[in-house]
Amino acid sequence: MSNKTYDVAVIGGGFFGCEIALHFHERGYKTVIFEKESDLFKRASFINQARVHNGYHYPRSLLTALRSRVNYPAFVRDYREAIYDSFKQYYAVANQPSKVTAVQYRRFCERIGAPLSEAPADIRKLFNSDLIEEVFETEECAFDGNKLRDLTKKKLKKSKIEVRLGTEVELIKSAGKEGILVRFKTGGQEGTLEANSVLNCTYSQINVLNARSGLPTIPLKHELTETVLVKVPRQIEDIGITVMCGSFFSTMPFPARSCHSLTHVRYTPHETWYDKPGKQPKNAHAYLDGSNPRTSFSYMVSDAKRYLSVVSDFKYIESLWEVKTVLPQSEHSDSRPILFVTDHGIKGYICIMGGKIDNIYDALDELDVYYDSKKKNGKKKAH
Template sequence: MRYPAQLKVGIVGGGWNGCHIALELRKQGHRVSLFESKPDIFQGVSGNFGIRLHKGPHYPRSKATRDSCREALDKFCETYPELVVHHESAIYAHGEKDALGNPFKVSDDAFRKVCHESPDCATIDPQSAGFENLLSAYNLDEPSVAIGDRLRTFFKEKLGIAGVHLHLNCSVEKIESLGQKSLIQTDDGQYTFDIVINATGYTSLLPQNIAESLPVDIGITHQVCIALVYEDQHPQNKPLSFIVMDGWFPCVMPVIDSHEPVQKKYILTHGSHTILRSFDSHEKGLSFLKGLDDDIVSNKIRPECEREITRFWPKFLDRFHYQGWKGNVLAKLKTTSEFRSSLTFEKEGVIHVFPGKVSNVITAAEEINVLISDILRRRYSSVREFNGVRFTTTSAFHINSQEIGDKPKQGENHTSNLQTFAAIFAAS
């Protein structure tokens, strides 16, 4: 069975999944076009919030998520060493009570075991490190990934060298299946591809009633999330990160958006205070986000977040000074364990990607290769199936199906309408 050596592939969405998949498919010799509705790539969640390269402890209640993070991390670091930023320290701490007075969701012993799933994990004394109200704390060799202009510049160069055709400021209105081809309809024209990949972050262009077709009844929520931006007044040679687990707790992460030797920009997020609302559609979330302003964030949200971070890191505000905020709408799975890996599936020749963590782009691309192979196998297979009946592509069922299905009308002068025997008896 021989497949086409070179496919024409259209990818919608210029974030981490779209750009990584584009490069991987170009390595295999396929012709790739990438469509992005914004003026540049990495303008959405990937370019603003995709910071942490997880080793796993952020998800103490989902072993599957931890495993997927660790499995993809080494491959990711090997693939994109220019974008990986190592830390002076990456501290995971276990809080006594969260912002709502709730106790932790996992025991201290369970959290310790989760952190020590990473061989490099080192136990630290919270008080000696300047922290309070913590049961325990651990330092891991967990890096960050670059975002913003540094990320965009890197990928535009890579995509250009690879020969990926970029369509920027190009809004895709629909994806339509044309049998063995798929059509991308944009605001400036139509494009036909052998394979189309929807990497819009599960925000648009999904098949109707897709939830009813999936093998698992998944729940999706679109969360309006913001991050408070701070400047480090005493930056070190390497950045740091600090997160308190497991519940409504604060998190401090570096923002690596340039090649400056010393990084000063950080964001502060919180498990409850910076996740502002959840909606059943991306559009509703964007509408809410547009209604936010500096007064609401500065007077209502910032005080709560700073009260929380100083509860665990009393001298945080002595070192970090507030600069502003940024926000976005994130599609998330609704699961008890906070499962956060990516999901890929194909329907009617179009492959869809539900985003997980940044390093999960490695896994998503690998799964897409398998799905593409399956699409080609079905398209070019020497056996066809219809309602459970199989027949070869060389059979008349396949080659002459239209002619076979074209039936004579009743009463038409046609041999199949002859009733010679009945006519003889009628005449006698």
């Protein structure tokens, strides 16, 4: 294949990769996207709770909560066509062993400016009052992964950004003072191209590419996770529920399949491993594709029905499996900072990852700061 030259090569055709490519295109950069799957949004961008966070989920990480409050209205505005808000979202604070009390949670929401009110009596009656201290009505919505993908495709088509589907980047290496060589494979045919910058937006696969390219491993934590899709009883069809804060559960609309999701802090993760320097990283996609995990649906129901009895009537539809990746320092605080590593072993090579979908704004801000700084430094050298 011909050796073309681009300003920016984005590896990974999930939400982050596509939006970053669009952002560079708007700034006048010639951009290309590589995606090894047959379509965009095939993995983590689709397989998740589909929650657009408005801060409520993070009482133990004030910074993450505040960033969610800032990003929430922007995300709802920018992706209105993919937003599903025809439901009420409730957060219930459990008694022991919850890590926050109802009073602490109310103060937290006041501190971050998140709308909060006492849930109506008919909603509170759904819960076991012996185990649930208080139930709050909040303002939070979901996104439809199919509509978000289709909206993104329209934007990419309009911008005429080159998208190479079914194409896996095998490695990258320095191509001189200002360039990076990208070696890839499409349907068994190998090719190369050069780019001034390469952005690794492959989420759980970030270190797989780093290892293939002889670059340092970035410490990351991975979890093999199960999101269960369920049909819920009519009385909670139009609501979402999160019980917190600790080893509890959440059920909320999953718009892309016209059903609800069910996740549990204890039973959603089936396996955990870490990428560590000096250790060969596990290929998360290959591992997941070759595994045959058993659902934990019955365990989720057994525990969740103690707090919300209608969970007993949930009907199993299917399980969506994916590898969730976070920064190791997020383990104990529930924080979701972005990963943003510049010039990682090669000048112009950036590894970037968000812990939740609205982190995209934080990522774009960091990119703007980085590239504006490069431009200024370039002008100084010219003088």
